[in-house]
Amino acid sequence: MTLDLPLLPDRTCGECVECCRFIPLDLPELAKPTGMLCGYCMEGAGCAVHAIRPQTCRTWFCVWRVVELSDDWRPDRSGIIVRPDGLTTGEITLYVVRETDFLRSDTFFDTLVSWREQGLSLALSVPGPVGTLPVRAVVTDYLTAALAGGDRPMFDLLLANVLISLARHAFEPDGIEPRFAVPGAPPVAL
Numbered sequence: 001m002t003l004d005l006p007l008l009p010d011r012t013c014g015e016c017v018e019c020c021r022f023i024p025l026d027l028p029e030l031a032k033p034t035g036m037l038c039g040y041c042m043e044g045a046g047c048a049v050h051a052i053r054p055q056t057c058r059t060w061f062c063v064w065r066v067v068e069l070s071d072d073w074r075p076d077r078s079g080i081i082v083r084p085d086g087l088t089t090g091e092i093t094l095y096v097v098r099e100t101d102f103l104r105s106d107t108f109f110d111t112l113v114s115w116r117e118q119g120l121s122l123a124l125s126v127p128g129p130v131g132t133l134p135v136r137a138v139v140t141d142y143l144t145a146a147l148a149g150g151d152r153p154m155f156d157l158l159l160a161n162v163l164i165s166l167a168r169h170a171f172e173p174d175g176i177e178p179r180f181a182v183p184g185a186p187p188v189a190l
């Protein structure tokens, strides 16, 4: 799903390339399994075929690019891609691609408290091994009491429980075979 909210002015991806790694693509000209860095992506520098990249790449952005979240929410720093899916209908999915100290920060907790106060639903998602589909769970009810009560120790415990539980799932193969054939792009070695 793409996002139809305007991008924040003056905000760029910088060194972040997390969506080019953790969001699967299965297009005629570009297919990459979940967790595989796109063959056109330069680690820490971004897209090497920016001018001719597929339309999907032009329209998919994480929520950090459209909502006023602090710099430490940038996905390569926070380890969290805030997915656009569901945002316009009031559900926020936190795709935790890497566990970092940010998950235990005041910034993270305070933002989730604010989202709940606004009535937004919350979901957590984690990737599995490369080439498997992420798993996801709606955790609004599970976390609400800790968030509403400002109970950080309880929140930290519940969050850890969810992430452990998600990581234990049997991850299904995403069935995507890598294919890097963007017209006009240099060949990519597989």
Ligand code: SF4
Pocket: 012, 013, 016, 017, 018, 019, 020, 060, 061, 062, 063, 064, 065, 074, 075, 076, 081
């Ligand atoms: S995850 Fe967000 S900040 Fe990072 S490269 Fe993708 S759109 Fe940019």
Ligand code: SF4
Pocket: 019, 020, 025, 030, 038, 039, 040, 041, 042, 046, 047, 048, 049, 050, 053, 054, 057
């Ligand atoms: S073509 Fe460019 S923007 Fe699209 S996934 Fe690959 S590196 Fe990212």
